[in-house]
Amino acid sequence: MKNELDSKDIQILSLLLNNARLSNKEIAAKIEIAQSSAHDRIKKLTQKGYLKGANAQIDQKKLGLNIEVMLAIKLNKQHRSIITDFLEKASQLPGVIQLFHMAGDNDFILHIAVKDTDELRSFILDRLSTLDYIHSTQTTMVLHSEKVNNIL
Structure with a gap:
């Protein structure tokens, strides 16, 4: 599909990836095309x-969410219904x-x-542990995170 x-198009995607709030006018100016062409x-x-769609980045710390965690979960069984429910x-x-959803x-x-x-x-105890198909969890605390958009 990339072909x-x-x-x-790739320049537009790259610009929007870094700032989804750019207007058609700003995009057009940055990549030197007509505003109508940028819109199209x-x-x-x-x-x-x-x-x-465009997603907002929220400063979690301003909301008082000071701890960021990656929580690994193992299920008892790998049934489609259990995966869907989870x-x-x-x-x-x-x-x-x-x-x-992981492999490994x-x-x-x-x-x-x-x-x-x-x-x-x-x-972990009041929300996740109530699901009887969870076998185990492993918690890893995030010390720092950066938004990196190097896919293009």
Whole structure:
């Protein structure tokens, strides 16, 4: 699918990846095309599924969420119904930033943010441990994170 994209499309994607709030006018100026052309290209990129919306980056610390954790989860069984149920329930839990279904030692990794260790303990014991198909969890604290967008 990448062959469908020309250099201007890739430049647009790169710009939006770094700042989704850029206007068509700003994009057009940066890559030296007409504003209407930028609009048409963005519309095409959206229709073809290359762009899937704009996401806000929230400063978790300003919300009092001072601890960021990667929580590895092993399930008792790998049944489709269990995986589906876990995906539905885990994606609704407060504090979940991202949810990864994995191959390897762990079945899932939850990227979560909580205000303190008491809230982390409650997340694990009161929310996750109530799901009877969870075999084990392993918690790894994030010391620092950076948004890196080097996919293009």
